[in-house]
Amino acid sequence: MTSKEVFHDVKVVDFTWAGAGPITTKYLADYGATVVRIESRSRPGLLRTTPPYKDGIPGVDRAAYFGIYNPNKYGMTINMNHSQGMELVKRLIAWADVVAESFTVGVMEKWGLSYEEITKIKPDVIMIRTNMQGHTGPHCRLPGTGVNLVGISGYAHLCGWPDRLPSNPYGPYTDTIAPRFGAAMLIAALDYRRKTGKGQLIDVSQFEAGVNFIAPVMMDYFVNGRVANRRGNYSPRAAPHNAYRCKGQDTWCVIAVFTEEEWKAFCEAVGSPDWTKDERFSFFLGRKAHEPELDCFVEEWTLNRTAEEVMALMQAKGVAAGVVETSADLHRDPQLKHRNHFWVMDHRELGSFSYFGQAAVLSGTPAQPRMPSPCLGEHNEHVCREILEMSEAEFDELLVEGVFD
Amino acid sequence: MSQKDGPLSSCRVLDLTDEKGLFCGKMLVDLGADVIKIEPPGGDPCRNVGPFYRDIPDPEKSLYWLSFNTGKRGITLNIEVSDGRRIFRQLVERADIVIESYEPGYLDSLGLGYSDLSQINPGLILTSISPFGETGPYKDFKASDIVVMALSGYMSLSGDPDRPPVRTSFPIAYCFGAAGAAAGTMIAYYHRELTGEGQWVDASAQQAVASALLNARMHWDLNRVELKRAGPYRVGLSAQGKQLINFRCKDGYVNFVMFGGKTGAKTNRGLTQWMESEGMGSDFMNEIDWDSFDMARVSQDDFDRFEGDIERFFLTRTKSELYEEGSKRGVTIYPISTIRDVFEDPQLEARDFWQRVEHPELDATLLYPGPFVKCSQTQLRPPSRAPRIGEHNQEIYHNELGMSPEELVMLRQAKAI
Numbered sequence: 001m002t003s004k005e006v007f008h009d010v011k012v013v014d015f016t017w018a019g020a021g022p023i024t025t026k027y028l029a030d031y032g033a034t035v036v037r038i039e040s041r042s043r044p045g046l047l048r049t050t051p052p053y054k055d056g057i058p059g060v061d062r063a064a065y066f067g068i069y070n071p072n073k074y075g076m077t078i079n080m081n082h083s084q085g086m087e088l089v090k091r092l093i094a095w096a097d098v099v100a101e102s103f104t105v106g107v108m109e110k111w112g113l114s115y116e117e118i119t120k121i122k123p124d125v126i127m128i129r130t131n132m133q134g135h136t137g138p139h140c141r142l143p144g145t146g147v148n149l150v151g152i153s154g155y156a157h158l159c160g161w162p163d164r165l166p167s168n169p170y171g172p173y174t175d176t177i178a179p180r181f182g183a184a185m186l187i188a189a190l191d192y193r194r195k196t197g198k199g200q201l202i203d204v205s206q207f208e209a210g211v212n213f214i215a216p217v218m219m220d221y222f223v224n225g226r227v228a229n230r231r232g233n234y235s236p237r238a239a240p241h242n243a244y245r246c247k248g249q250d251t252w253c254v255i256a257v258f259t260e261e262e263w264k265a266f267c268e269a270v271g272s273p274d275w276t277k278d279e280r281f282s283f284f285l286g287r288k289a290h291e292p293e294l295d296c297f298v299e300e301w302t303l304n305r306t307a308e309e310v311m312a313l314m315q316a317k318g319v320a321a322g323v324v325e326t327s328a329d330l331h332r333d334p335q336l337k338h339r340n341h342f343w344v345m346d347h348r349e350l351g352s353f354s355y356f357g358q359a360a361v362l363s364g365t366p367a368q369p370r371m372p373s374p375c376l377g378e379h380n381e382h383v384c385r386e387i388l389e390m391s392e393a394e395f396d397e398l399l400v401e402g403v404f405d
Numbered sequence: 406m407s408q409k410d411g412p413l414s415s416c417r418v419l420d421l422t423d424e425k426g427l428f429c430g431k432m433l434v435d436l437g438a439d440v441i442k443i444e445p446p447g448g449d450p451c452r453n454v455g456p457f458y459r460d461i462p463d464p465e466k467s468l469y470w471l472s473f474n475t476g477k478r479g480i481t482l483n484i485e486v487s488d489g490r491r492i493f494r495q496l497v498e499r500a501d502i503v504i505e506s507y508e509p510g511y512l513d514s515l516g517l518g519y520s521d522l523s524q525i526n527p528g529l530i531l532t533s534i535s536p537f538g539e540t541g542p543y544k545d546f547k548a549s550d551i552v553v554m555a556l557s558g559y560m561s562l563s564g565d566p567d568r569p570p571v572r573t574s575f576p577i578a579y580c581f582g583a584a585g586a587a588a589g590t591m592i593a594y595y596h597r598e599l600t601g602e603g604q605w606v607d608a609s610a611q612q613a614v615a616s617a618l619l620n621a622r623m624h625w626d627l628n629r630v631e632l633k634r635a636g637p638y639r640v641g642l643s644a645q646g647k648q649l650i651n652f653r654c655k656d657g658y659v660n661f662v663m664f665g666g667k668t669g670a671k672t673n674r675g676l677t678q679w680m681e682s683e684g685m686g687s688d689f690m691n692e693i694d695w696d697s698f699d700m701a702r703v704s705q706d707d708f709d710r711f712e713g714d715i716e717r718f719f720l721t722r723t724k725s726e727l728y729e730e731g732s733k734r735g736v737t738i739y740p741i742s743t744i745r746d747v748f749e750d751p752q753l754e755a756r757d758f759w760q761r762v763e764h765p766e767l768d769a770t771l772l773y774p775g776p777f778v779k780c781s782q783t784q785l786r787p788p789s790r791a792p793r794i795g796e797h798n799q800e801i802y803h804n805e806l807g808m809s810p811e812e813l814v815m816l817r818q819a820k821a822i
Contacts, residue, residue: 142737207753331625
């Protein structure tokens with residue numbers, strides 16, 4: 001660990017599971033914090049039991065979904081129903097600056113680990129709790145996953161086609177929104193604590209985080225009574241504005257033309273065929289009024305070219321365009337490669353595996369890959385012996401007592 | 406530092422962003438920072454982005470602008486003329502953070518890049534927000550929301566299989582980029598407060614969205630399986646088949662996801678019993694032992710039978726009935742909320758999420774989403790009205806920088822403010 005790691009002296013006990021919680025603590029881990037994940041061996045978390053698995057063979061250490069959000073963290077298993085297990089947890093809390101959790105309301109309370117209780121162990125602790133709908137209110141205890149939240153926060157209804165069932169952003173999407181807010185607040189709270197000595201409780205609702213992104217759509221309803229609907233790729237500000245089929249199997253390129261200048265550049269890029277001179281397409285409102293027909297002409301042109309060719313021809317003329325990249329495309333995307341977006345590390349079970357780094361690159365204190373995601377209970381001994389400075393005999397006793405089972 | 410001031414109350418931010426970065430400044434405002442939005446004379450071009458208050462297209466009435474600039478102060482300044490740059494440097498001396506979203510290299514070309522600004526103020530954090538980052542082969546690419554959503558892998562996973570891939574029907578790529586930039590800025594700020602060292606934060610919207618694809622990309626990385634867009638179906642999470650998760654109901658749509666294991670057993674059994682008790686039982690579902698039900702062994706035929714039986718029941722109930730009654734029975738069914746439903750949601754109401762902000766110039770009170778998290782010690786700042794064009798010129802230029810009224814007139818004539 002170099003002195004350049006921002007959070008080199010920050011210690012986190014991490015009870016989180018699924019997506020939102022681990023993504024939040026990843027912000028600290030990637031910048032040098034010591035993060036100890038607490039898991040259960042008898043009830044491994046959801047992401048350890050969800051595909052994809054290495055070679056399609058299920059196994060808690062073969063689940064990439066867990067892996068992706070947990071590099072740079074230590075992994076520990078503790079039996080929370082064991083009295084010595086609970087003692088061990090309390091020692092870790094006393095050691096930590098931050099306690100993170102993402103259970104349904106009631107789980108931490110049942111263990112006697114409410115915010116109030118843990119401040120008795122560590123008075124200046126920062127506790128961050130992230131869940132579906134926040135930790136107060138009539139629905140705070142409702143179970144569910146981000147897939148459900150995509151529905152209740154308006155995203156599903158606003159994705160897809162107006163004449164079809166609502167589509168969805170892929171997966172539990174709000175799980176990926178809330179951590180950006182949670183991490184920003186958590187770091188602000190660490191700074192505040194350093195200056196004042198005061199910890200606090202942070203309550204993150206993934207529902208509320210998701211709604212923050214769509215504020216203009218909400219205000220359009222409050223003020224103008226407009227209930228936004230899903231509209232494919234329609235944009236009121238641009239035409240053409242769509243994904244166009246290209247040469248090859250289910251390959252696409254998006255093109256977005258906003259200004260008059262961009263329309264002229266677009267016409268040049270497609271070689272100025274007759275349809276680009278059609279009077280109806282010569283002005284923005286005309287292009288909007290005849291957009292389906294315009295889209296057909298554009299697609300006639302794109303169909304004979306690969307998505308990469310379309311993107312290159314458009315970008316060369318200064319027109320916004322981009323390949324609809326698949327997962328395979330992401331792995332060969334030259335920009336992501338240049339930015340070291342993927343952190344390739346060797347994992348005992350996953351093999352050579354591409355984690356992802358941080359979207360914001362810090363010039364002086366960059367995020368760094370230090371270690372792959374932990375196997376279940378991989379660091380039980382390390383955490384006890386090196387971090388909590390237990391004797392070998394003490395550790396062995398816990399082992400025999402089944403504290404890590 | 407008192408509780409109501411927010412954790413960043415002693416932090417000054419200069420916000421030069423357009424729609425790629427407005428949300429970053431908004432998050433820093435919510436955290437308590439004094440954020441000064443710097444607009445070109447005449448106002449920011451993204452004041453022309455709709456929707457508008459009562460559909461009146463006016464730069465002071467853009468709801469897009471109003472929602473993402475709450476609580477900021479606003480000045481006009483033209484950094485393309487030398488007088489403007491001089492003033493900007495003066496402002497940088499007193500700032501902690503500058504955020505910008507110009508094309509990569511633009512500030513450098515004005516002599517205002519990170520190396521220039523850090524000489525004026527070594528502790529300064531410069532946060533640059535761009536579609537693809539400040540370096541690399543795509544750095545000069547023209548972009549917009551849909552282009553970032555395409556190049557980040559999002560669109561290939563979204564939409565019906567027989568139609569083009571889709572983005573969400575409102576732009577969110579730049580919210581991802583800007584929120585990621587805010588988190589990065591906070592990391593740099595924490596380091597700055599510890600060591601006094603500033604740095605350059607270079608945030609890419611493409612990378613921010615590309616890190617939000619959940620487990621999809623790993624299907625390729627590990628097993629060379631490419632997940633495809635599946636519309637209202639769920640793929641990539643159960644071993645085989647596609648499972649409908651968005652169902653029609655009496656007054657719209659609901660979301661119901663079938664799981665295996667302990668999590669699933671409770672909901673699946675609860676729904677089976679509920680349907681039976683309403684006289685709409687499913688023979689097929691009644692025969693399943695939910696405790697040993699294994700999602701990996703469910704065939705497509707089975708999924709199709711679930712789909713038919715469940716939908717028949719859901720069509721007799723409203724979103725709200727399925728949600729509320731389901732939650733009492735331990736059956737996880739969520740509404741697919743319209744924007745109106747989101748507004749009327751009882752949980753958001755109980756948490757006082759919606760905040761009222763007075764707009765005397767519109768003679769109106771508008772509602773805004775509330776703070777993005779709740780804290781026990783350093784409450785986030787509730788939203789307040791976004792600045793009008795040049796609203797705080799007097800406050801900043803005269804009161805703070807000590808410019809005389811005559812100078813301000815001269816600067817205006819020189820097109821600097």
